[in-house]
Amino acid sequence: MTRGTTPVVPDDGLTTAERRRRPVVLVNTGDGKGKTSAAMGVAMRGWAQGWDVGVYQFVKSATWRTGERDALTRLGGLSGAVTWEQMGTGWSWTRRGDGQQVEAREAAVEGWEYIREGLAEQRHRLWILDEFTYPMDWGWIDADEVAEALRARPGTQHVVITGRRCPQAIVDVADLVTEMRKIKHPFDNGQRGQAGIEW
């Protein structure tokens, strides 16, 4: 990453400073590694800017503690604000007291409703919607509706979305889309994931 000049000078009437502050939607997709870890790297950068960072992990179990969660919530305790939510069988704000499990589909929809409200309210400066492509890909959440909410979001809210098979509607609204492509993976040879590297 360089801070150099761009190949095109846009005719958008914005100054360079304004263009540097423009809110962006980033997508990390593809079958390869690094989609979540790159999003977490961006979360660190946002934290260092003093931004309010919200991480919403779809799919991942609510009880699965990852290194990035430990590190970022620790940073959030130092300065800035880091909110960390994992869906599992219900989000922290929806978890039933009666021990009843929420269906994954219902939990995903509840998660998106909460995020959509939060975007309208500018709850965070940087949003990490981890593995958010899956509930869209499965038809649980309407990708066009998400794209519309992203287009309509007020202020300067950056959004990072990760996961395989990113719907085209999200690619269309995104400013930057990266495909992580597997060239060589130890799972091919029977190597297993390990703490410190994979989570």
Next chain:
Amino acid sequence: MTRGTTPVVPDDGLTTAERRRRPVVLVNTGDGKGKTSAAMGVAMRGWAQGWDVGVYQFVKSATWRTGERDALTRLGGLSGAVTWEQMGTGWSWTRRGDGQQVEAREAAVEGWEYIREGLAEQRHRLWILDEFTYPMDWGWIDADEVAEALRARPGTQHVVITGRRCPQAIVDVADLVTEMRKIKHPFDNGQRGQAGIEW
């Protein structure tokens, strides 16, 4: 990333636990975004495991403070150990007192010498060699020599190498290689990099 089973059970005489602790070489290459930020996500995971983490940034200016540097050195102050070195015009351990600038090529070679010694001494548990492909690609550092040092490294040292145009010798020794491929980039439309997202 799942913790599930692998498609192949390797015939290497190792137990699953041993295989989980096997040292790995990871490469993030390609022209797309996320190579460094994904490496920094892995650094967070390593930190959370209590590992000694060493980040060596080639090419990047020694005075360029990034968010990931702020975040990880802050974490290193809490627990674990995070060493952060940026090459610029000389590393912290080689910087001349006389204000004389070291040639980039010389600095890169000195960096590699120091890292090679450190690998032999098991200085870190997790090494991040950021943008290390460039001095190899430019012919300043011999990729075969690096590959040999990686193969010969003792103990359980994980190494992450980032940068475009990764030499084949490094791909060959790597356990996991991911290509970050640009699908859509705001620079195409004259958008500039910005703090909190790109650094």
